[in-house]
Amino acid sequence: MMKQxxxxxxxxxxxxxxxxxxxxxxxxxxxxxxxVVHWESGKLWFSFRFENKLxxxxxxxxxxxxxxxxxxxxxxxxxxxxxxxxxxxxxxxYKFEFNKDYSExxxxxxxxxxxxxxxxxxxxxxxxxxxNLYEYLMIAILLQNTNVxxxxxxxxxxxxxxxxxxEFDNKKIYSIxxxxxxxxxxxxxxxxxxxxxxxxxxLRASEDYLKMDKIYMRKLMDNELKKELLKIYGVGPASVDxxxxxxxxxxxxxxxxxxxxxxxxxxxxxKTTDTKEIMNFLxxxxxxxxxxxxxxxxxxxxxxxxxxxxxxxxxxxxxT
DNA sequence: CATCAGGGCCCTG
DNA sequence: CAGGGCCCTGAT
Numbered sequence: 001m002m003k004q005x006x007x008x009x010x011x012x013x014x015x016x017x018x019x020x021x022x023x024x025x026x027x028x029x030x031x032x033x034x035x036v037v038h039w040e041s042g043k044l045w046f047s048f049r050f051e052n053k054l055x056x057x058x059x060x061x062x063x064x065x066x067x068x069x070x071x072x073x074x075x076x077x078x079x080x081x082x083x084x085x086x087x088x089x090x091x092x093x094y095k096f097e098f099n100k101d102y103s104e105x106x107x108x109x110x111x112x113x114x115x116x117x118x119x120x121x122x123x124x125x126x127x128x129x130x131x132n133l134y135e136y137l138m139i140a141i142l143l144q145n146t147n148v149x150x151x152x153x154x155x156x157x158x159x160x161x162x163x164x165x166x167e168f169d170n171k172k173i174y175s176i177x178x179x180x181x182x183x184x185x186x187x188x189x190x191x192x193x194x195x196x197x198x199x200x201x202x203l204r205a206s207e208d209y210l211k212m213d214k215i216y217m218r219k220l221m222d223n224e225l226k227k228e229l230l231k232i233y234g235v236g237p238a239s240v241d242x243x244x245x246x247x248x249x250x251x252x253x254x255x256x257x258x259x260x261x262x263x264x265x266x267x268x269x270x271k272t273t274d275t276k277e278i279m280n281f282l283x284x285x286x287x288x289x290x291x292x293x294x295x296x297x298x299x300x301x302x303x304x305x306x307x308x309x310x311x312x313x314x315x316x317x318x319x320t
Numbered sequence: 321c322a323t324c325a326g327g328g329c330c331c332t333g
Numbered sequence: 334c335a336g337g338g339c340c341c342t343g344a345t
Contacts, residue, residue, distance in 0.1 A: 032327095144328045150342060151327085196340025201329085236329045257327050 001161065001177075006056045006075035006168040010085050013062065013071055016098035019124030020068035022061035025096065026128060029306040030298065032148050034139075034155050035174050036163075037130060046130050047166055047175035050088050053080075054175055056168035057092075065124045070098075075168035097126035097249065105292055114268060115293045118300040125299060129246040133217075134209050135176040136247050137232065140239035141201045157193040158202075179206035204233035222250050245291065253282070253291035267297040 027039040037046040042061040047054060056075035063069030074080060074088070093099060106123060109115050131139065142151050142158075162177040162185065182190075183206050190199035208231065217228055225248060229240050237255050244252040256264055256275040265273045270281060282290040305313040 140327095145326070145339080146328095146341075147326050147343085150340095153342090191340085194341060197329095197338090198340080200339095234329070238328060242327090259327060 002054075002164040004077060004164075004166055006077055006166055008073055008169070009076050009079050010074040011071065012085075012089070013069060014089070014098065015063075016068040016070065016096075017101065018068055019065045020063075020098065020126070021065045021122065021124035022059075022063070022068070022070065024122055024125035024299065024303070026059060028128075028299070028302070030302040032143075032151055032155075034152075035159065035172075036135075036176065038171050038173060045169060045171045045173060047164075047173045048088075048092075048130070049132065049135075049175060049178070050091055051084070053084075054164055054166060055080075055088070056166050056171075056173065058169055068124075073169075075166075094249075095130065096128045100126055100249075102126075102292075105289060108289065109286075109293065115296055118296040122296050122299055125296070127245070127249055127295065129249070131176075131247065133212075133214060133243070133247050134179060134206075136243055137205050137209060137235070137239075138176055138202065140242060141198050141205060141234050142195075144198070144201075144234075144239065154193065154195045154198070158190075158195065161193060179209050182206050201234035205235070208232040218248065222252070225250070251288060251291045253294060263298070263301070264294065267294070267301060 023041055026044045037044070039045075044057075044059040046057055048057050049055075053076065058073045058075070060071040060073075061069075062071055072089070072092070074085065080088075106119050110119050112119075129136070138158075139155075142155050146154075159174040159176070162182055163174040164177070165172060165174055167173075182202060185203075187199045187203060190202060195202070212228065212232075217225060220228065222244065226240055226244060229235055229243055235243070238257060241252050241255050244250040256278060258275065261273045261275050261278060264278050265271075268278065268281060270278060272278065282293070286293045301313060304310065
């Protein structure tokens with residue numbers, strides 16, 4: 001495990017296209033807490049691996065939703081050349097959707113009975129994803145077949161033993177281990193951290209990951225991309241949905257996990273909690289926009305709960 | 321104390 | 334295509 005202090009080596013002010021709501025576009029209150037990122041209103045610190053360099057990145061909001069402006073700062077041990085910083089800024093534009101346009105979706109459903117209000121309130125919320133494919137894969141494995149509490153414990157143990165720790169701007173932040181480093185660890189050593197059979201999955205998935213052509217994958221059509229991802233050991237129908245939506249910004253919603261069916265039912269004001277019936281309702285009313293509809297409704301609920309700590313929602317979102 | 325479900329997936333028959 | 338096994342943890 002690597003530990004290092006990084007210094008500020010680059011800063012730039014960027015102007016995402018309006019509407020852009022900073023807090024809603026860099027923080028998701030429904031994600032389980034992991035010390036790979038730190039968010040405060042108007043600010044975000046995170047670790048980011050890009051082209052074999054581990055960078056500390058800080059965003060500071062300097063604008064408003066209708067006139068967005070963000071101060072972006074890079075922290076690293078050495079100076080970064082211009083070519084690298086420009087490529088990294090492009091990558092961040094992709095990861096955070098600074099310039100993605102959701103106006104078509106907004107216009108189509110702003111009068112909609114169910115989602116209209118959420119669209120108004122969350123106008124300018126982008127589908128950001130800080131993790132890259134590898135990190136997201138590891139998180140998917142940490143989420144499988146367990147509850148959130150255990151996921152949090154396993155993630156912490158793995159990061160403390162095999163993650164890289166960087167310190168910048170007075171924040172200590174982990175980065176998920178790299179495939180090459182974890183492949184040197186014997187399976188039994190991982191198992192000692194009480195990750196169970198996931199020890200094998202971390203290793204097998206890391207091997208598969210190294211074989212994949214990551215650049216080529218971004219350009220694939222949804223069904224082709226899905227086929228590629230399913231080749232990775234440990235990735236099944238549930239994880240593939242999360243990865244396609246998060247890492248690749250695809251509008252995907254094929255699986256409703258049983259534990260989420262109660263939430264969906266509430267969000268959509270339905271009587272049933274049967275996943276098939278819920279999916280039929282979504283397909284009929286929202287078609288290819290169903291994933292966005294769910295996202296806006298879900299975020300509305302999650303943020304409301306984060307700010308107001310609503311007892312009734314606590315039962316539905318046990319990790320918040 | 322024992323039993324069992326819990327944000328799945330792999331493998332076998 | 335159905336169903337058993339995998340691991341640990343906390344709830345009952």
